[in-house]
Amino acid sequence: MRVAIASFEYEGNSLSLRIDRREDFERKGFPKGADVLEFASGKRTALAGGIGILQEANCDLAPILACKGGAGGHVDETFFQETLSEILDGISAQMPLDGVYLALHGAMICGVEKDPEGAILQGVRKIVGPKVPIAASLDLHAHVTDRMAANADIIVGYETYPHVDAFETGQKAARLLVGALRGEIAPVTRIRKYNAILPVLGGATLDGAPMAEVAAAARRFEEDGKALSVSYFPVQPWLDMADVGITGLAVTDGNPEAADTIAQNILDEMWDRRRDFELEAMTADEAVQAALRSDAKTTLLVDAPDSIGGGAAGDAPALLSAILKLAPDTPSAVCIYDPAAARQAFELGEGGEAEFRIGAWLDDRWHQPVSVTARVESLHDGSFTYSGGPAANLTTTLGPSAVLRVGGLRILCVSHAIYEHTDEHYAACGINVSECRLISFKNLMNFRKLLSEDVDFIAIHGPGGTPLRLEDVAWENRTRPFWPADDEAAPKPI
Numbered sequence: 001m002r003v004a005i006a007s008f009e010y011e012g013n014s015l016s017l018r019i020d021r022r023e024d025f026e027r028k029g030f031p032k033g034a035d036v037l038e039f040a041s042g043k044r045t046a047l048a049g050g051i052g053i054l055q056e057a058n059c060d061l062a063p064i065l066a067c068k069g070g071a072g073g074h075v076d077e078t079f080f081q082e083t084l085s086e087i088l089d090g091i092s093a094q095m096p097l098d099g100v101y102l103a104l105h106g107a108m109i110c111g112v113e114k115d116p117e118g119a120i121l122q123g124v125r126k127i128v129g130p131k132v133p134i135a136a137s138l139d140l141h142a143h144v145t146d147r148m149a150a151n152a153d154i155i156v157g158y159e160t161y162p163h164v165d166a167f168e169t170g171q172k173a174a175r176l177l178v179g180a181l182r183g184e185i186a187p188v189t190r191i192r193k194y195n196a197i198l199p200v201l202g203g204a205t206l207d208g209a210p211m212a213e214v215a216a217a218a219r220r221f222e223e224d225g226k227a228l229s230v231s232y233f234p235v236q237p238w239l240d241m242a243d244v245g246i247t248g249l250a251v252t253d254g255n256p257e258a259a260d261t262i263a264q265n266i267l268d269e270m271w272d273r274r275r276d277f278e279l280e281a282m283t284a285d286e287a288v289q290a291a292l293r294s295d296a297k298t299t300l301l302v303d304a305p306d307s308i309g310g311g312a313a314g315d316a317p318a319l320l321s322a323i324l325k326l327a328p329d330t331p332s333a334v335c336i337y338d339p340a341a342a343r344q345a346f347e348l349g350e351g352g353e354a355e356f357r358i359g360a361w362l363d364d365r366w367h368q369p370v371s372v373t374a375r376v377e378s379l380h381d382g383s384f385t386y387s388g389g390p391a392a393n394l395t396t397t398l399g400p401s402a403v404l405r406v407g408g409l410r411i412l413c414v415s416h417a418i419y420e421h422t423d424e425h426y427a428a429c430g431i432n433v434s435e436c437r438l439i440s441f442k443n444l445m446n447f448r449k450l451l452s453e454d455v456d457f458i459a460i461h462g463p464g465g466t467p468l469r470l471e472d473v474a475w476e477n478r479t480r481p482f483w484p485a486d487d488e489a490a491p492k493p494i
């Protein structure tokens with residue numbers, strides 16, 4: 001059984017100004033051919049999970065490339081087209097094939113191509129023909145299109161948020177692919193969608209959260225033998241496209257009608273709970289004041305509108321400004337994407353003091369830089385290895401990074417806005433969460449991994465590339481009406 005494998009993962013955001021190019025992907029590793037297997041070895045990515053299962057089944061693997069970009073605004077169109085061609089040319093060169101496994105995110109944006117993953121899957125289908133099974137794994141925030149569903153036999157989404165099951169999702173997709181290759185199953189995939197998007201902050205699949213109930217319903221269909229796999233996609237919400245919406249998906253054994261029914265059922269499970277996804281949030285000033293009143297030893301201040309994992313720039317100084325104003329002597333830390341401030345600190349050297357203008361380095365639509373006189377406390381190369389999550393065991397870098405000191409506040413200025421998993425980025429630069437009364441995070445979910453009896457969190461709202469209030473965004477391309485922007489009693493299928 002000869003199986004081609006590739007990964008091309010990226011989460012786009014229409015509100016973000018970030019553009020990711022070849023060098024941004026290469027910085028995270030971009031192996032080709034046989035090097036893909038070595039690169040994936042020991043990792044906990046979806047691709048690594050898929051490879052393990054295919055190897056156990058004695059498949060003859062034809063690795064094409066592995067490319068994992070994290071989240072941002074959009075992928076440079078030329079780079080997308082070059083990588084698409086590389087995948088398709090690689091698959092053509094490996095023909096005849098018995099199967100294909102692709103690890104994708106599902107919410108990529110590039111310039112001209114409006115459905116990048118649909119283009120990848122359709123391109124592969126054209127080469128391998130209708131009879132060769134194609135399996136794809138996706139992030140839970142995928143924007144699943146009809147073209148994607150029509151060109152894949154098997155689509156499997158992450159089950160968890162925070163994402164802790166990328167590896168297992170790759171395994172699940174590959175197991176179904178092996179079953180299809182052996183002729184044991186005939187998988188068919190169907191999707192159902194509503195014209196609705198849900199806030200990410202309330203989208204955890206942890207116990208007691210609304211998505212946990214959706215997940216449980218999906219697992220019951222699998223355990224009862226009614227479906228091979230059931231997935232739910234609350235969708236990356238900051239995609240300004242007409243056909244974006246929450247999606248239910250089912251893979252059944254040769255039964256498209258049942259797949260349709262189950263996909264609809266899961267979609268309704270999400271729709272019925274839509275109002276439960278809203279969580280309380282405060283302004284940055286209110287959050288700092290509330291944290292100072294709190295009994296928690298450490299409060300994580302979650303800068304939701306500037307979430308790097310959702311594609312925002314990571315350069316908003318809202319919490320920096322609030323802490324300087326309201327808690328200047330409190331032991332605290334903020335991390336901010338500002339390559340110019342980092343460079344200035346390196347030029348000064350450790351111990352140097354100067355006035356810095358920090359923040360709004362890439363995206364000045366929401367905030368102005370903050371001027372502050374600070375001392376350079378320490379300088380770092382910013383490398384670290386993810387301890388878990390969808391990038392587990394991958395090494396990345398914040399680039400040249402500087403810790404600046406003002407009163408009780410340490411300001412970590414980094415040269416690359418990097419997906420935050422837990423506190424690895426702070427630890428890489430000598431900042432210990434437990435020594436901070438207040439500390440900022442620029443992600444919407446992974447901060448939960450740090451919560452404990454002593455550690456609480458407060459989310460802030462406000463303008464930014466990943467705003468919480470989806471109804472306030474000036475959407476230009478979304479089909480109206482949609483929930484939550486329009487007061488719709490009935491869901492609208494799309």
Ligand SMILES: [Zn+2]
Nearest residue numbers: 139140141163
């Ligand atoms: Zn996600």
